[in-house]
Structure formats: structure tokens, C-alpha cells
Amino acid sequence: xxxxIKVIIGDHSRLSLVLALFLLFAGHALAEPxxxxxxxxxxxxxxxxxxAGGAPRIEHEADWSALFDRFSSDEVVTNAYEGRGRMxxxxxxxxxxxxxxxxxxxxxxxxxxxxxVRPDQ
Ligand code: HEC
Numbered sequence: 367x368x369x370x371i372k373v374i375i376g377d378h379s380r381l382s383l384v385l386a387l388f389l390l391f392a393g394h395a396l397a398e399p400x401x402x403x404x405x406x407x408x409x410x411x412x413x414x415x416x417x418a419g420g421a422p423r424i425e426h427e428a429d430w431s432a433l434f435d436r437f438s439s440d441e442v443v444t445n446a447y448e449g450r451g452r453m454x455x456x457x458x459x460x461x462x463x464x465x466x467x468x469x470x471x472x473x474x475x476x477x478x479x480x481x482x483v484r485p486d487q
Pocket of ligand 1: 405406409410411412413414418419420421422433437441442443445446450451452453454456457458459467470471
């Protein structure tokens with residue numbers, strides 16, 4: 367019986383160690399600046415490749431030119447961050463900062479508009 371308890375406790379402390387290490391690495395990963403391409407691939411391509419629901423298509427000049435006719439660069443970033451119409455806030459990247467979103471938009475812009483979007487600091 368004693369041995370049995372010892373084995374259980376022993377296993378748990380090993381498990382806690384694994385968990386602690388995992389959290390340490392996960393925390394570290396979250397603290398890293400996010401790679402804009404990764405954000406786009408994970409959170410934005412699903413809608414912005416097809417243009418579903420009127421989403422400006424990635425690198426599609428006419429779509430973005432129509433958007434910039436209506437909104438300033440700052441507004442475009444804020445709209446994506448806060449959500450507008452059928453654009454969900456942050457594209458469901460809930461822990462993305464305004465800067466992360468601005469950099470993600472930069473990746474999606476057509477050549478003619480690269481550099482148009484600046485993070486609102
Ligand atoms: C569920 C689908 C969906 C996802 C996911 C999504 N978008 Fe959108 N997005 C839309 C739609 C639809 C619009 C057009 C909104 C409208 O006109 O009502 C839009 C509009 C935008 C706009 C223009 C803002 C404006 O004022 O209309 C930007 C910029 C944008 N999205 C960026 C992003 C970024 C960056 C991501 C990923 C982090 C993302 N979107 C993820 C659907 C999506």
C-alpha cells in the first residue's frame with residue numbers, strides 16, 4: 367500500500383515537471399514576436415483567399431483599391447482589429463496585437479499597396 371502511494375505521488379511529480387516545462391516553453395512561444403506569414407496562414411487565408419463574404423482577396427489589387435477608397439490605412443487596421451461587418455475581430459486571432467494585425471495585413475496587400483499599412487502606435 368505504502369509503495370502504491372509512493373508510486374502514484376512519484377508519477378504525479380514527474381507529470382508536474384513535464385507540465386511545468388511545457389508551460390515554460392508555451393509561455394516562451396507566446397512571448398515571441400509573431401511571424402506575420404504564420405498569422406495569415408493560420409487565421410486569414412480561410413476567408414481572404416476566396417473572398418468569401420466580400421473579404422478583400424490576398425494580393426488582389428482591385429479589392430484593396432476599393433477598400434482604400436473608402437477607408438484610411440489606420441481605419442483598415444482598426445476595422446480588422448475590432449471587426450467590421452462580416453470581418454471577425456482579429457480574424458479570431460484573439461491574442462494578436464494591433465501590430466500583429468497590421469503586419470498580417472501587410473502580407474496580404476498587393477505589390478502596389480505594400481507599405482501602406484502602419485501599426486497605429
Ligand atoms: C471568417 C472569415 C474571415 C477571417 C477568418 C478573416 N477575415 Fe478579414 N474580412 C472578412 C470579410 C467578410 C471582410 C469584409 C467585411 C465587410 O466588408 O463587411 C473582411 C475584411 C477585412 C479587412 C478590411 C477591413 C474593412 O474595413 O473592411 C482587412 C484588413 C481584413 N479583413 C484583414 C484580416 C486579417 C489580417 C485576418 C487574419 C488575422 C482576417 N481578415 C481574417 C472575413 C474574414
